[in-house]
Amino acid sequence: MLRVAVIGAGPAGFYTAEHLFRQSGLAVEVDLYDRLPTPYGLVRFGVAPDHQKIKNVTAAFDKTAAHPGFRFFGHVELGKDVTIEDLRAHYHQIVYTTGAQTDRRMGIPGEDLRRSHPATDFVAWYNGHPDYREQRFDLSQEQVAVVGVGNVAVDVVRILCRTYEELATTDISDDALAALRESRVREVYLLGRRGSAQAAFTNPEIRELGELPGADVRAIPDEVEPDPLSRAELEKSGDRSTLKKVEILRDYARRAPSGKPRTLVIRFLVSPVALVDDGREGVAGIRLVRNTLQATAAGTLQARPTDSFETLPTGLVFRSVGYRGVPIPGVPFHDAWGVILNEKGRVLEPDSREPRLGEYAAGWIKRGPTGVIGTNKPDAAETVACMMEDVARDRMLAPSEPDAGAALALVCQRQPQHITWSDWQRLDALEVERGRAAGRPRVKFTRVEDMLAALGR
Amino acid sequence: MNIASILARKGSRIVTCRAEQSIRQALSLLAEHNIGALVVVDDAGGAAGMLSERDIVREAARDERLFGRTVGEIMTRDVIVGVPEDDLRAVRHTMTERRIRHVPVVADGRLVGIVSIGDVVKAELDQYLGEVDTLQTQVGVRP
Numbered sequence: 279m280l281r282v283a284v285i286g287a288g289p290a291g292f293y294t295a296e297h298l299f300r301q302s303g304l305a306v307e308v309d310l311y312d313r314l315p316t317p318y319g320l321v322r323f324g325v326a327p328d329h330q331k332i333k334n335v336t337a338a339f340d341k342t343a344a345h346p347g348f349r350f351f352g353h354v355e356l357g358k359d360v361t362i363e364d365l366r367a368h369y370h371q372i373v374y375t376t377g378a379q380t381d382r383r384m385g386i387p388g389e390d391l392r393r394s395h396p397a398t399d400f401v402a403w404y405n406g407h408p409d410y411r412e413q414r415f416d417l418s419q420e421q422v423a424v425v426g427v428g429n430v431a432v433d434v435v436r437i438l439c440r441t442y443e444e445l446a447t448t449d450i451s452d453d454a455l456a457a458l459r460e461s462r463v464r465e466v467y468l469l470g471r472r473g474s475a476q477a478a479f480t481n482p483e484i485r486e487l488g489e490l491p492g493a494d495v496r497a498i499p500d501e502v503e504p505d506p507l508s509r510a511e512l513e514k515s516g517d518r519s520t521l522k523k524v525e526i527l528r529d530y531a532r533r534a535p536s537g538k539p540r541t542l543v544i545r546f547l548v549s550p551v552a553l554v555d556d557g558r559e560g561v562a563g564i565r566l567v568r569n570t571l572q573a574t575a576a577g578t579l580q581a582r583p584t585d586s587f588e589t590l591p592t593g594l595v596f597r598s599v600g601y602r603g604v605p606i607p608g609v610p611f612h613d614a615w616g617v618i619l620n621e622k623g624r625v626l627e628p629d630s631r632e633p634r635l636g637e638y639a640a641g642w643i644k645r646g647p648t649g650v651i652g653t654n655k656p657d658a659a660e661t662v663a664c665m666m667e668d669v670a671r672d673r674m675l676a677p678s679e680p681d682a683g684a685a686l687a688l689v690c691q692r693q694p695q696h697i698t699w700s701d702w703q704r705l706d707a708l709e710v711e712r713g714r715a716a717g718r719p720r721v722k723f724t725r726v727e728d729m730l731a732a733l734g735r
Numbered sequence: 736m737n738i739a740s741i742l743a744r745k746g747s748r749i750v751t752c753r754a755e756q757s758i759r760q761a762l763s764l765l766a767e768h769n770i771g772a773l774v775v776v777d778d779a780g781g782a783a784g785m786l787s788e789r790d791i792v793r794e795a796a797r798d799e800r801l802f803g804r805t806v807g808e809i810m811t812r813d814v815i816v817g818v819p820e821d822d823l824r825a826v827r828h829t830m831t832e833r834r835i836r837h838v839p840v841v842a843d844g845r846l847v848g849i850v851s852i853g854d855v856v857k858a859e860l861d862q863y864l865g866e867v868d869t870l871q872t873q874v875g876v877r878p
Contacts (some may be wrong), residue, residue, distance in 0.1 A: 334872050338872060574825075575817070621744065621745060624746075644743070648736045649862055651869050653862055654865070
């Protein structure tokens with residue numbers, strides 16, 4: 279019997295468990311730990327509430343959870359309730375799937391003014407993450423800038439532009455729903471540092487922005503039109519989806535305002551250089567430099583600042599310029615990449631760069647924050663393949679108590695309030711029930727105490 | 736996606752050699768690490784050139800006494816060097832178009848990794864597989 283601890287119950291954790299259970303001729307037990315009482319990680323706390331279909335992926339995770347060798351230990355935190363040493367005493371292998379939990383900074387003056395936030399804080403808040411429920415965002419501001427054009431930035435502008443009626447049928451947190459109902463936001467800027475042809479958002483995402491009932495979308499013709507370098511690249515590659523993307527944006531640049539209550543302005547070739555202080559340590563604007571594109575030796579078109587500047591008056595700024603993993607104490611970390619130091623998922627010793635016995639990583643903490651949810655599946659497969667190679671060569675930890683009962687006893691002792699899979703199923707049913715009357719997919723519990731109380735504890 | 740995400744799971748172990756080393760030494764490095772190319776580094780830790788198995792094969796066909804010669808004599812000096820922020824797609828384009836199999840990656844003048852065409856293809860394939868899987872779950876197809 280191979281016993282594996284997986285740390286982090288997001289997509290990478292579930293896909294790792296799934297691949298482990300698929301190994302033929304090997305019986306595997308997986309204990310999936312999460313510091314939060316609820317599973318699914320960013321599917322619950324990252325995926326936007328108006329994109330419920332994307333959350334269907336949890337059906338696949340539930341199937342994994344139904345495997346007899348699977349257990350969920352929610353509300354159990356590594357480093358607090360259990361230590362790596364504890365895990366080494368109970369498991370043959372440990373897999374870290376803790377994700378990219380922090381945002382990259384813009385590194386510009388004024389970044390820490392009031393009303394300047396990481397976009398992920400806003401996302402975690404509107405998705406009801408217990409750690410973010412006390413956060414406040416000043417939605418009385420009329421102009422908002424969102425820096426970045428990745429999917430988080432696009433989610434944030436879309437949520438800001440949604441009407442109350444649209445949001446009221448989603449599983450957005452009750453606090454966020456109430457706050458957004460009072461929102462006085464009128465203009466939202468989405469700021470991309472490169473051109474329209476380089477923007478990371480997908481065509482369905484960008485098309486959705488043009489179909490918002492409560493917001494007119496606008497773009498600036500000169501910024502949307504690909505520069506000569508982008509044009510040459512497009513002609514060479516014949517990349518249809520990028521051509522289509524540029525075409526959609528050209529349409530936005532041609533549109534006349536139709537008088538909707540809000541306006542979403544998509545900007546390209548601009549980088550923030552400073553946030554402007556309103557004199558009371560709050561944001562009054564965002565100073566931008568206009569960029570041109572320049573090719574690197576390997577052919578990437580990169581933004582280069584010009585000497586042309588402008589200032590947008592905005593009272594609220596969200597930055598979404600990248601994410602990085604948070605080091606786990608005792609686990610080697612590669613600071614430049616913001617990931618656990620690893621090779622194909624095997625954790626490496628920092629000095630020798632040799633694999634560390636029995637420890638692995640998968641998902642964003644392994645490769646950085648790229649790809650969609652499903653990208654974690656081939657990624658986890660690669661890690662599990664390494665784990666199986668090591669099992670075959672008998673390169674595993676030698677736990678003193680390699681049995682399920684001993685691990686459960688440990689968890690019960692350290693965290694009596696831990697959440698099992700059947701506890702979660704009850705919480706899930708309760709949330710869905712709470713949403714039913716209002717025609718919502720669910721109404722989330724956003725306090726750990728509320729979850730425990732709902733379970734009668 | 737950029738090539739930093741490839742380097743992130745390569746352990747940043749880079750097998751290098753120096754221009755004054757012999758081809759014999761270079762060959763044993765290639766064999767020992769089961770790789771197809773070495774970055775030739777200079778005193779400053781930058782990429783002075785690349786030595787690929789191709790370079791060796793081409794030269795071996797001409798000169799049977801190749802093994803005693805130095806890396807510097809046959810390495811490729813005109814190397815395309817990448818940066819971690821390079822787009823995966825742009826790098827794939829450049830590699831296929833110019834028939835290069837390896838791109839050393841440099842940040843702040845320091846060699847930080849090497850990306851092979853195999854790495855690039857695998858990363859793109861994984862990206863597509865992931866997108867297909869995600870689309871299938873959204874429309875309710877059992878993958």
